[in-house]
Amino acid sequence: MTLTKEVKKKKQPKQGMLENVMKQFNAAADMVELNPNIKKILAVTNNELIIHFPVRMDNGEVEIFKGYRVQHNNALGPYKGGLRYHPTIDIDSVKALAMWMTWKTSLAGLPYGGAKGGIQMDPKKYSNTELERITRRFTYALGENIGPEHDIPAPDVNTSAQTMAWIADTYMSTKAPSERSKNQHVVTGKPVGSGGLEGRDRATGFGVFLTIKYWAESKKIDLKDKRFIVQGFGNVGYWAAHFLELEGAKLVGVQDAFGSISNTEGISVEGLFEFIKNNNGAVQGFPGSTEVLKEDFFGLDCDICIPAALGNQITAENASQIKAFLIAEGANGPTTVEAEKVLQEKGITVIPDILCNSGGVIGSYFEWLQNRNGELWELDEILAKIDKKIREVFRKVLKTSEEKQIDMRSAAYFIAIERIEKAYIQRGIFP
Ligand SMILES: NC(=O)C1=CN([C@@H]2O[C@H](COP(=O)(O)OP(=O)(O)OC[C@H]3O[C@@H](n4cnc5c(N)ncnc54)[C@H](O)[C@@H]3O)[C@@H](O)[C@H]2O)C=CC1
Ligand SMILES: O=C(O)CCC(=O)C(=O)O
Numbered sequence: 001m002t003l004t005k006e007v008k009k010k011k012q013p014k015q016g017m018l019e020n021v022m023k024q025f026n027a028a029a030d031m032v033e034l035n036p037n038i039k040k041i042l043a044v045t046n047n048e049l050i051i052h053f054p055v056r057m058d059n060g061e062v063e064i065f066k067g068y069r070v071q072h073n074n075a076l077g078p079y080k081g082g083l084r085y086h087p088t089i090d091i092d093s094v095k096a097l098a099m100w101m102t103w104k105t106s107l108a109g110l111p112y113g114g115a116k117g118g119i120q121m122d123p124k125k126y127s128n129t130e131l132e133r134i135t136r137r138f139t140y141a142l143g144e145n146i147g148p149e150h151d152i153p154a155p156d157v158n159t160s161a162q163t164m165a166w167i168a169d170t171y172m173s174t175k176a177p178s179e180r181s182k183n184q185h186v187v188t189g190k191p192v193g194s195g196g197l198e199g200r201d202r203a204t205g206f207g208v209f210l211t212i213k214y215w216a217e218s219k220k221i222d223l224k225d226k227r228f229i230v231q232g233f234g235n236v237g238y239w240a241a242h243f244l245e246l247e248g249a250k251l252v253g254v255q256d257a258f259g260s261i262s263n264t265e266g267i268s269v270e271g272l273f274e275f276i277k278n279n280n281g282a283v284q285g286f287p288g289s290t291e292v293l294k295e296d297f298f299g300l301d302c303d304i305c306i307p308a309a310l311g312n313q314i315t316a317e318n319a320s321q322i323k324a325f326l327i328a329e330g331a332n333g334p335t336t337v338e339a340e341k342v343l344q345e346k347g348i349t350v351i352p353d354i355l356c357n358s359g360g361v362i363g364s365y366f367e368w369l370q371n372r373n374g375e376l377w378e379l380d381e382i383l384a385k386i387d388k389k390i391r392e393v394f395r396k397v398l399k400t401s402e403e404k405q406i407d408m409r410s411a412a413y414f415i416a417i418e419r420i421e422k423a424y425i426q427r428g429i430f431p
Contacts, residue, residue: 017096017311028413047071053141070099074113082156084118106353107416139170155189157415185371188364195368198379203237207359227302232309236330252301259284260292307334329353354410
C-alpha cells in the first residue's frame with residue numbers, strides 16, 4: 001500500500017513584503033501621475049498559480065508540496081523572475097517579488113515583464129535525489145504556464161544552476177524531439193555546460209558591486225579600506241563581497257541563516273567561502289571571528305551594509321542602529337518603508353534593490369539571447385556587457401534623482417513605471 005502524507009507545515013508569520021511593495025508603488029504612481037487605468041492594471045497581478053503536487057520521498061512515502069508561480073505583468077515582454085525554495089514563501093510574498101521583477105526589468109530596459117515563484121519548503125530537509133524529483137514534478141505541474149517566450153524562471157534563494165538544469169531537462173522532455181533544443185531558454189541560470197552563461201553565477205553580486213562603485217565614484221569616495229558587512233553569504237552576498245574585496249574594501253561582518261560573525265581586522269572572503277563548504281554552508285565558527293547576536297548585526301561599525309538575504313530585514317526597529325553611510329540592497333525588498341524614513345533622517349543612502357541587484361536578470365537576458373541565437377559568449381565579454389548596462393542604468397537613476405530632488409528608489413520607480421505607462425499608451429488602449 002502506498003502511503004500519502006501531507007506533512008503538517010508550521011504556520012509561518014506573514015512577511016509583509018506585499019504591503020511594502022504596494023506602498024512603494026502607490027507613492028511612485030502618485031509621483032509620476034500615472035494614468036489611473038494603468039495604475040489599476042499594475043496594482044494587481046495578471047496570473048497567480050498555486051499547485052499542490054505529490055512527490056515520492058527516499059523512504060517510499062509520498063509528500064505533497066505547495067508550489068507557486070505569479071505572473072505580475074508582461075506589457076514589455078515575457079514574464080521573467082526567479083524560483084525560491086523556502087519555508088516562508090506564500091502567495092503574498094511571491095506576488096510582491098513578482099511585482100519587484102516588473103519594475104526591475106523595466107528599469108533595466110529589458111524586453112521582459114515580471115514574475116516569481118517557488119516551493120514552500122525547507123530544502124535542507126531533503127536529499128539531492130528528493131530535490132531533483134521535487135523540482136521535476138514541479139516543472140511538470142507548471143506545464144505550459146512557463147515557456148521560453150512566455151515565462152522564464154531563474155535561480156533565487158536556495159535554488160541553483162543545478163535546479164535550472166533539472167527544470168530545462170524536464171520541460172524539454174515534454175516537447176517533440178525536433179523541438180527540444182529550441183526550448184533550452186525556458187530557464188536561465190543553467191550550468192555553463194547545459195546552455196548556461198559564463199558569469200551568470202556572479203552576475204547579481206557583480207552588479208551589486210558595480211552600483212556601489214559607481215555611487216562611490218559619484219561622491220568621490222575611494223572604496224579602498226572601506227569596511228562592509230553582508231547579510232546572507234549565498235550567491236549574491238558572496239560574489240558582492242568577492243568583488244568589493246578585490247577593490248580593496250574590507251569585510252568586517254557576516255550574517256547568515258544560522259548566525260552572525262564579525263572581525264574588525266577583516267574577514268577573508270575566499271577563506272570564508274572555503275570554510276562554509278565544510279560547515280554545512282554556515283559562517284559561524286570561522287577562525288578569528290567573534291560571534292555577534294542576531295539583533296546586533298546591523299549595528300556593527302562599518303561604512304557599507306549589504307543586505308543579501310530575505311525581505312523586510314531592515315525595519316523601523318533596527319534602522320536606527322545602522323552606522324553605515326550606504327546600504328546596497330542585494331536582496332529583494334530588504335528595507336521596509338518605515339525603516340527607509342529612519343534611514344533618510346539619518347542621512348544614509350540606499351541603492352534600491354531594483355537597481356542594485358539587477359545584474360542577475362541582465363545576465364539572464366544575455367543567457368536567453370545566447371540560447372535563442374545559438375551563440376557562445378566569453379566571460380570577459382559578458383562582464384563588460386553587464387558593466388555597460390549597469391553603468392547606463394545607474395547614471396539614469398542618479399540623474400533623475402538629482403534633477404527631481406528625490407531619493408534613488410523614487411527615481412528608479414519613476415523611470416520603471418514611466419516606461420511601462422508609455423508602452424500601454426503607445427498601444428492606444430489608454431488615451
Ligand atoms: N540569485 C540571484 O541571481 C538573485 C537573487 N536576488 C536576491 O538576493 C537575495 C539572496 O539570494 P541568493 O544569494 O540567490 O540566495 P542563496 O540561497 O544563494 O543565499 C541566501 C543566503 O541568505 C542567508 N539567509 C537566509 N535566511 C536568512 C536570515 N533569516 N537571516 C540572515 N541570513 C539568511 C542564507 O544562509 C544564505 O547565506 C534574495 O533576496 C534574492 O531574491 C536578487 C536578484 C538576483
Ligand atoms: O535572472 C532572473 O531572471 C531573475 C533573478 C531574480 O529572481 C531577481 O532578480 O530577483
